[in-house]
Amino acid sequence: MTTRLTIPRPDDWHLHLRDGEMLKGVLPHSAAHFARAIIMPNLVPPVVRGAHAAAYRERIMAALPEGMTFEPLMTLYLTEDTDPDDVAAAAESGLIAAVKLYPAGATTNSASGVTDFDRVRPVLERMAEISLPLCVHGEVTRAEIDIFDREAVFIEEVLDPIRQATPGLRVVMEHITTRDAAEYVQADTTGDLGATITVQHLMLDRNDMLVGGMRPHYYCLPILKRGTHRPALVAAATGGDERFFLGTDSAPHPLDRKEAECCAAGCFTAPVALACLAELFEAEGALDRLEGFVSRHGPGFYRRPVNTATLTLEKGDPVDLPDRVETGAGPVVVFDPNRPIHWRVTEGGAAPR
Numbered sequence: 001m002t003t004r005l006t007i008p009r010p011d012d013w014h015l016h017l018r019d020g021e022m023l024k025g026v027l028p029h030s031a032a033h034f035a036r037a038i039i040m041p042n043l044v045p046p047v048v049r050g051a052h053a054a055a056y057r058e059r060i061m062a063a064l065p066e067g068m069t070f071e072p073l074m075t076l077y078l079t080e081d082t083d084p085d086d087v088a089a090a091a092e093s094g095l096i097a098a099v100k101l102y103p104a105g106a107t108t109n110s111a112s113g114v115t116d117f118d119r120v121r122p123v124l125e126r127m128a129e130i131s132l133p134l135c136v137h138g139e140v141t142r143a144e145i146d147i148f149d150r151e152a153v154f155i156e157e158v159l160d161p162i163r164q165a166t167p168g169l170r171v172v173m174e175h176i177t178t179r180d181a182a183e184y185v186q187a188d189t190t191g192d193l194g195a196t197i198t199v200q201h202l203m204l205d206r207n208d209m210l211v212g213g214m215r216p217h218y219y220c221l222p223i224l225k226r227g228t229h230r231p232a233l234v235a236a237a238t239g240g241d242e243r244f245f246l247g248t249d250s251a252p253h254p255l256d257r258k259e260a261e262c263c264a265a266g267c268f269t270a271p272v273a274l275a276c277l278a279e280l281f282e283a284e285g286a287l288d289r290l291e292g293f294v295s296r297h298g299p300g301f302y303r304r305p306v307n308t309a310t311l312t313l314e315k316g317d318p319v320d321l322p323d324r325v326e327t328g329a330g331p332v333v334v335f336d337p338n339r340p341i342h343w344r345v346t347e348g349g350a351a352p353r
């Protein structure tokens with residue numbers, strides 16, 4: 001039985017670091033385990049131009065505790081006014097690694113997102129030309145579409161038409177939650193499609209959120225789905241297919257915004273993500289494939305080198321996971337996987353302050 005696993009240092013291909021005091025409080029928890037992360041641009045106001053991304057990158061680096069290393073891979077928030085030249089310049093200078101598409105109204109801080117997809121066509125065409133990936137929050141927002149169906153409908157109504165109309169556009173379907181999405185990726189023959197999967201969607205389904213009482217810390221978007229979808233996601237993550245990689249979507253909100261009459265969407269998983277995944281992959285008999293999912297497939301898609309530093313996880317008695325992290329923006333509740341976790345990072349993880 002394997003009780004020790006050393007892998008190239010992982011990366012997180014979908015991360016919310018926020019800004020200000022929250023950024024200071026949560027960044028060390030990502031930098032402790034992850035070498036790089038794709039940084040989501042849904043601040044208020046959003047990160048829409050290259051100059052905003054450059055300034056945000058500076059704030060992230062200034063918030064990084066001394067002695068820690070971390071490379072933020074910046075993104076721009078696509079709006080109907082985004083200028084293709086600004087995007088191309090930011091990509092060519094190496095400042096940004098991707099552009100993020102939020103359908104307007106789909107999720108936290110998405111009010112500036114896209115309503116009319118024809119209006120962003122020139123940007124998408126330019127991105128296809130320069131091979132700049134588009135990260136997609138894939139949910140339709142029409143009121144009549146049931147929240148549990150929004151991802152599947154998006155694939156058919158929005159994503160597939162965009163991809164057909166823009167050959168060569170490289171797309172990451174972010175935080176996929178359904179069998180439909182996993183199968184859409186698996187059926188692709190262009191090589192231009194990848195998908196991130198979160199810890200919560202691999203470990204939980206909507207029953208965990210709703211049976212016996214509503215658990216706001218499991219509420220995220222896209223919402224946890226019917227349990228029949230989870231095995232398809234687990235099979236995609238643990239099956240060795242290079243198109244699937246970790247994007248934690250770690251999305252901190254202060255406790256009072258989660259335990260509220262109208263709870264904010266997002267699970268804060270960064271501190272426990274790798275331990276949870278080791279537990280899950282081991283239970284699936286796929287511990288040898290964890291390395292691909294967390295350390296190799298993402299760099300492959302983003303055409304970046306695999307990290308040369310390593311990280312070691314060890315198995316032992318059940319671990320006491322932290323239940324909250326204190327930040328200057330208030331306490332943030334840490335994701336609870338709802339099962340005993342026996343793995344922890346023992347080497348190559350710099351301790352957050």
Ligand SMILES: NC(=O)N[C@@H](CC(=O)O)C(=O)O
Pocket residue numbers: 016042107108109137219220221222249251252265266267
């Ligand atoms: N995933 C979430 O539930 N929330 C994210 C936004 C997002 O990734 O959709 C957030 O910014 O809080």
Ligand SMILES: [Zn+2]
Pocket residue numbers: 107137174175221222
């Ligand atoms: Zn999202």
Ligand SMILES: [Zn+2]
Pocket residue numbers: 014015016040249251
């Ligand atoms: Zn997100």
